[in-house]
Amino acid sequence: MESLLTYVILGALLFCIGIFGLLQHNSLIGMLIATELILNGAGLNAMAFGFFLSSDATIGQAFTLFIMGIAAAEAAIALSIMIAVFRRFHDIRVDAISQLKG
Amino acid sequence: MNTIADFIPPILVAQGIFWILVLITLSGAVMAVVPAKIVHNVLGLAQSMFGVAGIYLYLGSQFVSMMQLLIYVGAICVTYIFAIMLSPPMELGGEKPVLFKMVLALLTSVVTFIALVVMLIKTQWAPLAAPGRDWTAKTLGQVLLTRYFLVFELISLVLVVAIIGAIMVTNLGVSRERK
Numbered sequence: 001m002e003s004l005l006t007y008v009i010l011g012a013l014l015f016c017i018g019i020f021g022l023l024q025h026n027s028l029i030g031m032l033i034a035t036e037l038i039l040n041g042a043g044l045n046a047m048a049f050g051f052f053l054s055s056d057a058t059i060g061q062a063f064t065l066f067i068m069g070i071a072a073a074e075a076a077i078a079l080s081i082m083i084a085v086f087r088r089f090h091d092i093r094v095d096a097i098s099q100l101k102g
Numbered sequence: 103m104n105t106i107a108d109f110i111p112p113i114l115v116a117q118g119i120f121w122i123l124v125l126i127t128l129s130g131a132v133m134a135v136v137p138a139k140i141v142h143n144v145l146g147l148a149q150s151m152f153g154v155a156g157i158y159l160y161l162g163s164q165f166v167s168m169m170q171l172l173i174y175v176g177a178i179c180v181t182y183i184f185a186i187m188l189s190p191p192m193e194l195g196g197e198k199p200v201l202f203k204m205v206l207a208l209l210t211s212v213v214t215f216i217a218l219v220v221m222l223i224k225t226q227w228a229p230l231a232a233p234g235r236d237w238t239a240k241t242l243g244q245v246l247l248t249r250y251f252l253v254f255e256l257i258s259l260v261l262v263v264a265i266i267g268a269i270m271v272t273n274l275g276v277s278r279e280r281k
Contacts, residue, residue: 007161008222010124014131014150016215021135023207025143026200029185033134033143036178040154051161055231058245061166062253064158065246068173069257073264075178079185080268086189 007048015041026093028082035078036071043067120160127153140186148179165239 014037021034043064050060089097130153133146151174158167246254 004227005222007157009219010127010157012215012218012222013128014154016211016218017128017131017135019214020207020211023210024204025135026138027140029140029182030135030143033140033147033182036147036174037131037134037150040151040174044154044157047158047161047163047166053227053229055229057162057236058242060161061163061237061242062245062250064166065169066250066253066257068169069261072173072178073260075181076264076268077271079181080271083185083188084271084274 004048004052007051008045011041011044011048013041014038014044026095028085028094029079031094032075032078032082036075039067039071039074116160120157123153123156123160125153126150127157141183144179144182144186147182148175151175151179162235162237163242164237165242 018034018037018041021037022031025031025034046063046067047060050057050063054060085097089099091097127150130146130148130150134143134150135146137143137146151170155167155170155175158170
């Protein structure tokens, strides 16, 4: 609980679970959810390094807040693309969407 | 007078809650990726984000913890739920995951994890100076609006562009559907 390694390994675990989900899932929303996990692992790392190593305590917090902002923007854009893809192809399985020309 | 702190030391309670939070985070993360049903995935994501918000409390920042709750659990998960409700349920999950794909994905993530952990353990992490302990939201706000002002404004711009772009892209789907 008091060591940097605990938090960083937890962040790495979140990251790797996210990678697993990104590769394994069959639908677009599932892949997006896995991406959120990856971003959270990164945010946890930034907070842990800021807490244990940085001389300025606000840097880690600021970075985590920026990561959250980027994640929110990414979720909005990706979900709207997903809805557009669903309206076009009537399917959100990534294997079924293989046609590029719109 | 006996208080509860005489029977259970507070540090033990703090450690117990920390590991419970770690358990919540990891079980939520597994639930967010393994089941084939998307609604279960979103619920797992919300649980995992909740656990991470608790861990941020242990890292000393109430503000970031509350933001994590508001943005991830409050906003992003609800957006996912809306997106799920906008697409018909028969298309969402319920199909068998391919075993071969799953094994390959597991292999990739385990190898990545081992590489990361070996790297993390082998590195000597040492603070450059004495760690700062100024965690108040006031200081954070001052830093955000002075040193990181440009980044702050850029994030706002990115969010605006993302919202407008989301509306446009969704309408793009409608106009193509009508053709």
